[in-house]
Amino acid sequence: MSGLDLRPRVVRSALGEWADDLDDQAALDRYAAAAWSVIAEPGDGVAGAIVGALGRVEALRLVTHDGLLSGVGDPQTLARAQERWRPRIDAGAVSAALRTARANGVHLLVPGDPLWPSAVDDLGVHSPLTLWVRGDPARLGSDRPAVAIVGARAATAYGEHVAIDLGAGLVARGVAVVSGGAYGIDGAAHRAVLRAGGVTMALLAGGADRAYPAGHAGMLGDIAATGVVISEVPCGTAPTRWRFLQRNRLIAALSAATVVVEAGWRSGSLNTAGHASALGRPLGAVPGPVTSAASAGCHRLLREYDAVCVTGVDDVADLIGALPADSPSERASPGESSVDSDSRRVRDALSSRTPRSVTAIARHTGLAEADVAGRLGMLELEGRARRVLDGWLRGG
Known part of the structure; x- marks a missing residue:
């Protein structure tokens, strides 16, 4: 010593x-x-x-x-x-x-700093003593609401599809997405936010300068450029099993709600869910096939932990209670036509604050640009979308 x-x-x-x-x-x-x-x-x-x-x-x-x-x-x-x-x-x-x-351009944040995220102080004596932040710390200390999207590393195509839809849908509503930077559900959610031009936060179990997993080095670099990569441990520190478990409490604390997309019976994502529940944060879980081991943990949360069943981004909006809910007339019904469904997809891709181009909306919705332009015209006539200099915004 x-x-x-x-x-x-x-x-x-x-x-x-x-x-x-x-x-x-x-x-x-x-x-x-x-x-x-x-x-x-x-x-x-x-x-x-x-x-x-x-x-x-x-x-x-x-x-x-x-x-x-x-x-x-x-x-x-x-x-x-x-x-x-x-x-x-x-x-x-x-x-x-x-x-x-x-x-490595990593900032040191300490309690009392103007940009310190006060939400983590809810952890009491287990609150972080420091945060090492790669990226602009102002994105961490902003008033933008945040939702954690977490789940299995060995995700199924179904799970990744849901994570992508939720991530992109939250961006359209001005919500940041928090996750752990891992393969599977985490990576799908982060990438969806990056593609949609939103803000995402990756919480690491090792140093903020170390890409873990190594295969996500490029993605973590992109996150640092537009969001933040955060760690509690100093640069150069290797991730360990117990640090992953401790990292999970920060994911829950930084988020207004936590949504588990896929999780096995003993998944580490259940640890994050437990922290969210202990903090009194809303908890959601996405149901899956009853025959799928990848969804067994989600079903356990729904059955034993009073998690809210999440089937789409509107359910997440209801969880955090800070977003304008669509009126009942706008919600899809079993008999909704494909034209109405496409219009809803286009409107869901719009932000009330950040203009989006027709190309960006098409990429998000999976529709052709010509179809997006047509739906936007109809939505504009109905007052549910409006054209501005840099693209389109959500209307009333």
Whole structure:
């Protein structure tokens, strides 16, 4: 253990240009936040409790110098925690984390920052002590509602199709999509949002600079360019099984609702659903064939955990309660004609805030551009779509 030197000169050197606009105390506080992300594993409730009680800097001083942490918890629990943290109290590791983050364009967010997502504070002592963000942190701290779409890595074609429909449909309603960057349902949802020009957030179990899985390096780069890639652990950290489970609590906390598209009986997605339920966030599940093992977990959520049955984006809109629901006359009925159905698809692809071109709408709906243009003309006459300089918006 090399220990930590908390003198201003040393702290400023480790922070580099990040310290330029900070006074000594603010620089020390930011350094302490980075140090805690190196020392403690995500979701460490003991670390959360002592930082909450003493502040980042004072808690770090005591832990670094084997100080007594009396009065902030059970003595035996604190002693075991200090034993757990002691091997990681390494100035070199903290400096390396900060240096690697700066080199990779990864930002350090800490509680109290203007762009800190306050929704994660609902996790209490298990709230993150820091967030490492690749991309523009302003997208994380915006007022845009967000919905988590999660599910099995070994997804079926049916599951991926539903994830794509939900992701694109939420973009049309101005909603961000949160997921875990994995293969299967996660990847399908992320890509649908990217294709639709929306904002998506990928929560990683390893460092924000590490593409995991490696096959999603390009997708994660695209997400960072238009949304955010987020991690609780420092850059360079490898993902592990327990970090995936801890990552899931952040997916749930950042989202106004969680929707599980496909999940096996013991899927990790059920862990995310459990966190959402514990936080009091709405929970939805997509039903599948009763013969499909890939949907067994979703059926379990519907049966045992009071999850809402989700069959389309309108059900998700009802879950978060922040979107204008379509009037009953606009909802599809069993006898709806294909023309009416196509008009509904076109209108669902429209945003009330972001203009969309005929080409973008055609790509989203799967209709020919000529058919989209015709439906838009009819919707305009009905007052349900309106033409603007850069494309089309949803009408009243």
